[in-house]
Amino acid sequence: MPAPLWRWGAAVAAAALLASCGSGSSDTATAGDSAPPTTASETSSGSTSGSTGPASTTSPSGAPTTGSPSHPVVLTPARTILSWRPVPGSTKDLVTVGDRSTLTVLPGGASARLTGPHPLTINAGDHSSITDALLDDDYALVVSEDRFAHDPDRATVVDLATGHTTILDADSEPPTVVGGTWALGPHTLVHATSGSRHRYCLATVDLPDGSGSTGWCAAPRNGFRGAVVTDAGTTMMTFDDHHPSCRVLNDVDGARLRPLAGVTPCKGWDSALLDGTRIWSVVPNEHRIDAAHFYAQTPGGWYDLGPGTSGSLVACAASAFFTRDPQSRTDPATLLRWDPGAASLSVAFATRATGNAFLSPPRCGGTDLTVTAYSQAGDEQVTAPLG
């Protein structure tokens, strides 16, 4: 009977494979599947469980801390699902819902539609498409990029209170460049610009008065991406031209950068500052570039937030969110919420389907969060107030 023999053979082979798997080859798919060494688990309320809890250390201020950079406390998310409601329309539309306004990018990025007190349609130029559409309580930012990479980006900033629009382009000071990071924060935005001697630099624009300045500039053959602006400050990834790039996560302080402490050297991807705390991700396996692992640090400790999707971290309404693919065939894809004040991790959204499901990167609208879910049970785009 060949079938039983086949199954027996497969089982032996599977066992042998498990014993032989390693993560050091040039073609491995496994490293991103496993969490780094952990020492304890902790519920989202902060109580540590397990018999081998991490040693407490002392912070520079003298306060005791939990965990350490090398042995962060593993957080198990509680289930605290937000009050999600469906977003009308196609799931192919990229919708960001805010308190009083909604920003929608149509498929293909030819235009963006702002609805609310001052409705507006922003069209991408010829041979251009909308690459960034960001919204908070005060402003909307829509960026159009030339797909031939000839003309610098053209960004439209809309003051939601008045409907007044401001254009940032090659003639602005500092000027825009083709592509590069764009981030919207409290009364501030940052974007890539061209500095002296054609250096690649980070520009900051004060939105109420419209003034801009050029800050830090990258060394030749270096770049930066993934800027995130919050009340607590600005972070971004810098990288070099090595293969793979050495990716460093930084706190931006004017024209200076300070690497975030505790991040695995050269492996960083996402980052954000929140209320005196930091959250970041690393990508341990270059062959699984979308499989990241998230961490956080507060004045009280170091935390292992578990696996997530690289590029999915969003700071919104004093919390940080990132997505996680199903961890088993019976798991849904989830949206995780990191609450820095409580040092807690919770599941804010879970797909209806399990196994074959995933989430788009979430989109913050200031006080609301929107996410699109893709699964075999059907796609859905939902939004929730963060309260």
Place this chain on the structure above:
Amino acid sequence: MSPARTTGSVLLMLVALPLALLPLGAPSAAAAGEASPHSAPRVLPLTAGYGRVTPAFRRTIDQIVVAGRAAGRALSARSSPRALVDDLVRCATFEGQRYCLGTGWTDRTQSQVRSQAMRQLRQPQLASAERTGDLSAYDALRQDARMSPARRAAAQRAELRQAARSVAKVWLLRHQIQGLPLPQDFYVRHPEVRRAGLAESRTTIGSSGGGSSKVKHWGDYPRHASVLDPKEVAQQHRTYWCGPTSMQMIAWGWHHKRRAQQHWARRLGTTTDGTSITSMVDVVNRDTGYDRASYAGPYITLDIGDWTFAQWKLLIARHVVDYRAPVVLHPVLLQRFYPYLDHDGSGHFQVGRGYRKRPDKTPLLGYFEPWNQQRFHPDEPFIDRVQWRAAYQSYRANEAHFQHDIGV
């Protein structure tokens, strides 16, 4: 090193088990892992070689080409979208399977294929995302319209002849993966279906020549399999060269000799607008041996728009394990499917080359990614050419492409 290098459990299985314990059809390392690419494997997979162009096929091809030539006399690159679609999007039916010029094998009707093309042409914004080298529907039709009527007719005739010669493979795939019953006299009419493959799939042939088969399922495949050497990879040198670079890596895997991307761009007819998947499939057939009956048989462009994920992943496993050949992946590079990208991109080509089952998890797809964003954007870090990711996300990215097709 063999281009058809199946790794992981297949190799381990050979070490751990006497060959006698393997069931019929099990992909042994000798067959799937260590065989020379130019020698016949010990266990042959179930596929078909090239068939002949029957008189009936020839009449069908003549009708399509002649009608297209008559309708397309006045065509130019400036013709209206409606004229481009009506005159150039034409379908032929070979033995009950439909092939549409520029589109490939599809279950959709000619009318549906034309409607889909019109929807694409009416939404020029869909072509405005960053382009990595996949030819848009509009650019593909304009390229055809620029040809002289005689040259266009010759190109269409060649494409249809190639399709007609591949129809047995289409039937087999639809039978094995979609469950479509084979015609009663299928094996009689298609001696190009290899008999060793019949034994492997435990197919029995009825007296009428029709067949019923017990086909392999996902669970029958090993835990992990891959083809192509992860060292034989390259990044695309121009923003619109994902096609030539994917082709470079596929051919490199066969010949173990790298040829310049410029060479492949010429072979594929790549322009600044990009490369079509039908060109990719054609050049795989012409310039590698992966189209041999002992490998994948003739590559075809196959519409997977109505395929389930289970069928799609089974197709990948069959290709990697049984065919020992790479797949021409055809996704759309949207950030929702590839969140590590900063921006949405266009349609794209990648080289599918493996899968990995995971205990209690959904499977991963292995592929070569020609697009190194760092080369063209100072705002993007290096992305390795060798990638593994959730197969379901790649399936959705393939399905979301306006052509939703694949080269297999």
